[in-house]
Amino acid sequence: MDPLLRQKSPRRTFLSDCGMGFTGLALSTMLFRDGISKANAESGAWAPPTGQPLFQPKAKSVIWIFLSGGYSHLETFDPKPALNKFAGKTFDDTPFADPFKHPYHDARSRSVIQKKRDLYPEIMPLQIGFKKHGQSGIEVADWLPNIASCVDDLCVVRNMYTTDNDHAAENQIHTGRHKLDSIEPSIGSWVHYGLGSLNDNLPSFCVLGGPTRNNTRTSIDSNYLGPKHAGIPLKIGAASPLPYAKRGAAVLAEEQANQFELARELNGLAAVQYPEDDAIRARIKSYELAFNMQMAVPEALDLKKESVAIRESYGIESGSVTTTAGQRLLTARRLVERGVRFVQVFPSRYGYWDSHQKLKENHGKGCATIDKPVAGLIKDLKQRGLLDETLVVFCTEFGRTPGLETRSGKKDGRDHHPHGFSIFFAGAGVKKGHVYGATDELGFHALEPGHYITDIHATVLHLLGLDSRKLEVPGRKRLDIDHGNVMKGILA
Amino acid sequence: MNSFAGSANGAGRITLVLLLWSVLPVEVTAVDYLSEIKPLLKEKCYACHGVLKQKGGLRLDTVELILKGGKSGPALVPGDPAGSSMVVRVSHADDDERMPQEAAALSSGQIERIRGWIAAGAPAPENEKPENDPADHWSFRPISRPPLPDVDGPIRNEIDHFIFAKLTEKNLVPSEEASKPVLLRRIYLDLVGVPPTREEFQAFLADNSETAYEKVVDRLLEDSRYGERWGRHWMDIWRYSSWYGRRSVPDVRNSYPGIWRWRDWIIRSLNEDKPYDRMIIEMLAADEIAPENDETIAATGFLVRNWFALNSEQWRRDQVEHTGKAFLGLTLNCAHCHDHKYDPISQREYFAFRAFFEPIELRQDRVPGGGHIDKYVPYVPGTTSLRKPGPQVLPRVFDDRFDDETRMYAGGDERNIIQDEPPVAPSGPAIVGGDKIEIQPIELPEVAAYPGLKEFVRREEITKRETTLESARQSKDRARIAAAEADLKAIHARIAADRVKYEDDEGDFEALAKKAAELERLANLLIAQTEFAAAEKSVPAAEAEVKQAGEDEAKKKSAEAALKKAKSDLAAAQKKLTTAKAAQSKTDVGYTPLSPSYHQKSTGRRTALANWIASPENPLTARVAVNHLWARHFRQPLAEPVYDFGRRGKAPTHPKLIDWLASELIAAEWKMKPIHRLIVTSRAYRLDSAASETTRDNLAADPDNRFLWRFRRDQAEAEVIRDSILHVTGRLDPTPIYDEIPNKEADTALRRTVYFETFPEEGGKGAMVALFDAPDPCDCYQRSSTVMPQQALAILNNPLTLTSSRVLARELANQFPDEDKFITAAFESILTRGPSADELAACRGFLMKQRDLYASAIATKTLTTQTGLDVPPSDKPQLRSRETLVQTLFGHSEFVTLP
Known part of the structure; x- marks a missing residue:
């Protein structure tokens, strides 16, 4: 390269030397691996993230398991004997304070739909029993025997809250914002933006089983961070697992390999004319990566490469209710193993959890579909030593009401409940066999300090060695609520 | 270097020992006021203690003012952090006492820095100036036509005076003008969104007249593809979106079926060179000012696009935010929960702006072929009314809620009406004269009330x-x-x-x-x-x-x-x-009307608002408009961000040029084609985009080319890439489309991308354009550009490029059996230039390799042409090798670049 062209700021020079500018950032990150970056605070000027953690990370990758629909905290990880004791009575009949009059009640249940949501004061008893498990003695619902068997590896958080009482809360837990607020990038895109990939032949933010519906695309989208940081849905078992990743019909492998080579050659010749154009060099690199990606993605998704024993441990057996979740979670493991930073998995159907009716039946079925695969994942990660560098987050958009939903004559379900719900973490950097936080005796409000959903984001980013405040993009002011606070009480 | 501390102390950085509130002596590094304290105060304190407001009589925007203090005395005591009220207030344990009251508390590190600075005696720079009067902010001042700066060297028009004078001022050397092929490709992609054909390319090269380029410009500005290309730009800014919510159900929640009529209005208006002021007025108030003209009323799609079935409050909030951002470059939305932190816009003014939109409702008017509409279905947010797409209609707004008052609410939550605040009357921000808007109610003709x-x-x-x-x-x-x-x-x-x-x-x-x-x-x-x-x-x-x-x-x-x-x-x-x-037994005279009936009046609020926005006296509108135009011609705006001309936005790189262009737009009676013509015929626009021997020094001084010493190369928009693939192969179908094309046809339908559905949800973008930064229909005041590997796959594995390459290769092979001539023609068709010797050699080598490959594949019977596509590959080695060459050229960086 002509030395005359090196007279740029050090950072720009470095990036351009690698064939990247801001345009080519996603690609540049691969060059910044291993080790901790020097903070760019020295110059004071804004610069995009380097793709390096800002401090020693605890985790390399995240598997984010999201159960769309809103599972009941009361029938999974947060048993409340008071609900059985006062079943059929109203909150007024209990010795506890009226949860509807709690100062947080209205603030934490904002409707997108412009009408008041009905309140349900009649207490519904627990629909399933609980037992203590493991050395930690954490209580887990009897519907989840396999997850219960890993309980000593889990860190259960029982005092989460959100503020939307309807399903746009699915987007909210991923972007941090209520639907009536502005749209923000999703947590996976922030991770991708901050860290890039450890394997440039695979998309670094992969989505399995989602987005769940047209209007939940936001939960994987990158918004103003740009399309390169958006979640890439991968289709397990499809002819083309990601768009355009399969050679055209009748196109020979070598025929196309020659095309890739010619494209690289011609772009290389063009780059001579524009030696300082970062975009051209990024494009040259992109051809190499594309060629590799076309092979790497199907390989990563090929579950036949796994032993029968492993497949079975995830519940992948023909005709089994656990097969779909098992395939997605096993794929998630294969992806993080190959250096993907963030895998967002939607393992189950929405209707299982959104139990306005027949909660017992629906949750029973839902738990049966995910219990073994989730436990299989945790055990598999553990036996491979991957649990030490992978953070598993298991979550949902909200909990379900302690009260019996009676809307339109229904009598065996629970409504949406943003005021308190449970999630769990497992793996890198978090406590094991630990329960953190609580809801009140009725399982209604998250007790202080309740955690808003962006506290999950802050914690995830922290474990990855990132700080969302240092990732801000000029002109895109983020609020404190977007950054959240690290849940220090769960850190190992 | 900014450090006054350095100059005051004769050393860059000094180290001193301080007593912190703990008794331990701690060594700290001196704190620089201008780089460390002032920015912090600006971010956290100025909104309430600066030029906008002086709560407690206190201003903190100069050290002098800090020392002067407010009602409770000086805010700091030099040398005594613990005795300085500003330190006490920012570190107070009581939430009600701690400053800042409307933002997060300062971090301990930030407080430490303030303490350190005070402990060092609160050194202040000399002649520190307080914040400017907001009325004096560049974009709030009346637009005046600045004189043309003097320039040396070659220029072509008035624009160049501003650009080249600035380059001289900054000691930057401009590039030479670009070559004819580059210029031709640039102007085609810019004005009509597709490259020239080979014939057009050769005709241009053959035209040696002085005005060869100008002739092309004039022709392209009259080309109907201009409206499609620039219509898409304005659709970005005006947030065009197809209906969305849950498309698969289907369940209409946002925008509305039939919104494409607004798209067509945009394209048509641009092609007619409808004045920009008129376009604003039609988009905000066509139902009031052109009540008999359905084609014009379609312009209110700008307001329909924000419709939200679940929540009418949100609909109104979006009207305020995006009317403010798109036309005025004002972030009115920042005054929703509290007074604006940067601009002199009060929360009350936010609601006053909303009041213009308070009476609006959505209605569906019958269109030819759409069928009878028997009744008006009112919008009841949260119910299922209006949520199913039906036969074609014209979705539009009209004033219906005459009795609705605009009430202020707190915290951005409409449940918290501020009871003490009286209802708010419609008005614009006073800082730019919006308080003088006069509203006249409007009588509508019969046909508006009874279609x-x-x-x-x-x-x-x-x-x-x-x-x-x-x-x-x-x-x-x-x-x-x-x-x-x-x-x-x-x-x-x-x-x-x-x-x-x-x-x-x-x-x-x-x-x-x-x-x-x-x-x-x-x-x-x-x-x-x-x-x-x-x-x-x-x-x-x-x-x-x-x-x-x-x-x-x-x-x-x-x-x-x-x-x-x-x-x-x-x-x-x-x-x-x-x-x-x-x-049968009835005898009344009520026959069934041919349509529902509506009010025969309108409040006139939106007309008044639109007239004020679209007025030559409005200091913002014309400046914002020319900045949008400039941003798309030059791939970077003069003022950033394009939606925030307030005090938080960056100062423009060429403030006089933006004013001159704004006054020029007004002088041209708001017609945009004359402005396009001025911009693209300037010398600045014709500069080469490569750095040369003479301009390399600029790379150090202005690496980002902010001052336009060369033209900015940039990735072409998704639509340009997709449309060009079809256009250069002659397959682009120009027949008009009176609807939207589903995205699932994006790789097969031979229509321009602007006619496809687009919405901000799963499935809302075609798979290919999504990879090339297709616009986000919720927020695309400016496009981003990305390079990523999937783009290469989208070019090489897309049925659209596979079939297009085969079509073009066969056509060219017929004309040019000779290999070199074929390669040259392929380059000219796709890249608007011939190949260099090296490129020619590379292509020859490639063709030979491919031919050999096919020959051996034929020998082993592994060559197939079974594809299921409408244009399968050839089974002849020579032709097939040419097909793959053409396809590879679509993957050339120049094909996806605005040169």
């Missing part, structure tokens, strides 16, 4: 009945003929009565109406009778089908379903007949 008066409605209603009568006559069913005749008679009578009531026809309305009503009742009865008779017959027929089905389960099931339907049809026909019979 059934439109000629096409009458014609369609008559034609529909004539067609029915014709088919009845063919059936020779006398009852049906009688019913159809009666119905035709009735519609003529109804229209005749309408003509007397609403138009100039003379006659006795009472008598005509009575007659129309009678004829209509009779027609209804006859129709009901024929329908009942038909329904009666279909029941036994369906019963027979069930019997016939016998043991065949599938047949039986469908026959039973048919029987069930026949029975319910019969019940419905029975009911209709009973009603029709009962109506």
Whole structure:
């Protein structure tokens, strides 16, 4: 390269030397691996993230398991004997304070739909029993025997809250914002933006089983961070697992390999004319990566490469209710193993959890579909030593009401409940066999300090060695609520 | 270097020892006021203690003012952090006492820095200036036409005075003008969004006249593809979106079916060179100022696009935010929860702006071919009304909620109405003269209140009945003929009565109406009778089908379903007949109108708002507009961000140029084509985009090319890339489309990308354009550009490029059997230039390799042409190698670049 062209700021020079500018950032990150970056605070000027953690990370990758629909905290990880004791009575009949009059009640249940949501004061008893498990003695619902068997590896958080009482809360837990607020990038895109990939032949933010519906695309989208940081849905078992990743019909492998080579050659010749154009060099690199990606993605998704024993441990057996979740979670493991930073998995159907009716039946079925695969994942990660560098987050958009939903004559379900719900973490950097936080005796409000959903984001980013405040993009002011606070009480 | 501390102390950084509140001596590094303290105070404190507000009489925007203090005395005591009230207030344990009150507390590190600075005696720079008067902010000042700066060296028009004077000022050396091929490709992609054809390329090279380029510019500005290309730009800014919510259900929640009429209005308006001020007025108030013109009313799609089925409050919030951002470059939305932190816009002014939109409602008007609309379905947020896409309609706004008051609420949550605040009247931000808007209520013509008066409605209603009568006559069913005749008679009578009531026809309305009503009742009865008779017959027929089905389960099931339907049809026909019979005894004069009726008045609020926005006196509008134009021609705006011309936005790189262009736009009576022409014929626009020997030093001084010493290369927009693939192969179908094309056809339909559906949800972008930064329909005031590996796959594995390459390769191979000529023609077609010697060699080598590959594949019988695509690959090695060469050229960086 002509030395005359090196007279740029050090950072720009470095990036351009690698064939990247801001345009080519996603690609540049691969060059910044291993080790901790020097903070760019020295110059004071804004610069995009380097793709390096800002401090020693605890985790390399995240598997984010999201159960769309809103599972009941009361029938999974947060048993409340008071609900059985006062079943059929109203909150007024209990010795506890009226949860509807709690100062947080209205603030934490904002409707997108412009009408008041009905309140349900009649207490519904627990629909399933609980037992203590493991050395930690954490209580887990009897519907989840396999997850219960890993309980000593889990860190259960029982005092989460959100503020939307309807399903746009699915987007909210991923972007941090209520639907009536502005749209923000999703947590996976922030991770991708901050860290890039450890394997440039695979998309670094992969989505399995989602987005769940047209209007939940936001939960994987990158918004103003740009399309390169958006979640890439991968289709397990499809002819083309990601768009355009399969050679055209009748196109020979070598025929196309020659095309890739010619494209690289011609772009290389063009780059001579524009030696300082970062975009051209990024494009040259992109051809190499594309060629590799076309092979790497199907390989990563090929579950036949796994032993029968492993497949079975995830519940992948023909005709089994656990097969779909098992395939997605096993794929998630294969992806993080190959250096993907963030895998967002939607393992189950929405209707299982959104139990306005027949909660017992629906949750029973839902738990049966995910219990073994989730436990299989945790055990598999553990036996491979991957649990030490992978953070598993298991979550949902909200909990379900302690009260019996009676809307339109229904009598065996629970409504949406943003005021308190449970999630769990497992793996890198978090406590094991630990329960953190609580809801009140009725399982209604998250007790202080309740955690808003962006506290999950802050914690995830922290474990990855990132700080969302240092990732801000000029002109895109983020609020404190977007950054959240690290849940220090769960850190190992 | 900014450090006054350095100059004051004679050293860059000094180290001193301080006593912190703990008793331990701690060594700290001196704190620099200008780089460390002032920015912090600006971010956290100035909103309440600066030029916008002086809470407690206190300003913190200079050290002098800090020392002067407010009602409770000086805010700091030099050398005594613990005794300085600003330190006490920012570190207070009590939430109610701690500053800042409306933002997060300062971090301990930030507080430490303030303490350190005070402990060091709070050194201040000399002549520190307080914040400027906001009225003096560049974009809030009246637009004046600046004189042209003097320049040396070659220039082409007025724009160059500003650009080249600035380059001289910054010691930057401009590039030379780009070569003819680059220039031609640039202007084609910029103005019409597709490259020139080979013929156009060669004609341009052959034209040696002085004005060869200008001739092309003039031609392209009159090309209807200009409207499609620039329409897409404005669709970005105005947030065009197809309806969304849950497309797969389908469930309309946002925007509205038929919104494409607004898209077509945009494209049409640009091609007509409709003045920009007029476009604003039509988008905000066409229903008030052009109430008889449906094509113009489609412009209110700008407001319809924000419609939200679940929450009318959100609809109004979006109107405020995006009217403010798109036309005024004001972030009014930042004054939703509290007074604006940076601009002199109060929370009350936010709600006053909202009041312009308070009375609006959505309505659907009938369009030709769309069919009769029998009633107005009101919008009840949160219900299922209006949520199913139906036949084609014109979605539009109108004023309906005349009694609704605009109430202020707290914290951005409409449940928290501020009871002490009276209702807010419509008004604009006073800082830019919006408080002087005068509103005149508007009387609407009859046809706006009763669209059934439109000629096409009458014609369609008559034609529909004539067609029915014709088919009845063919059936020779006398009852049906009688019913159809009666119905035709009735519609003529109804229209005749309408003509007397609403138009100039003379006659006795009472008598005509009575007659129309009678004829209509009779027609209804006859129709009901024929329908009942038909329904009666279909029941036994369906019963027979069930019997016939016998043991065949599938047949039986469908026959039973048919029987069930026949029975319910019969019940419905029975009911209709009973009603029709009962109506016979009525004698009132009420005939059914040809459409629903609406108010014959409007508040005039939006017209007043639009006139104020679109006024030459408004300091923002013209500046914002020319900045949008500039940003797209030059791939970077003069002022950033394009939606925030307030005090938080960056100062423009060329403030005088933006003012000059704004005054030029106004002088051109807001026509945009003259501005386009000025911009693209300037020398600045024609500069080469590569750095050369003479300009390399600029890379150090202005690496980002902020001052335009060269033209900025940039990735082409997704639409340009997709459209160009079709265009260069001659496959782009220019027939107009009066609808939206589904994205699932994006890799097969041969239409311009602007005509595809686009919405901010799963499936809202075509798979290919999504990879090339297709716009986010919720927020795309400016596009981003990304390079990523999937783009290469989208070029090489896309059916669209596979088939297009084959088409073009075959056409060129026919013309140019010679290999080098073929390669040259392919380069010219796709990249608007011939190949260099090196490129030619690389392509030759490639073709040979491919041919050898195919020959051996043929030998081993592994070459196939089975694809399922409409254009399979050739089975001839030579042709097939050429097909893959053409396809590879689509993957050339220049193909996806604006040069």
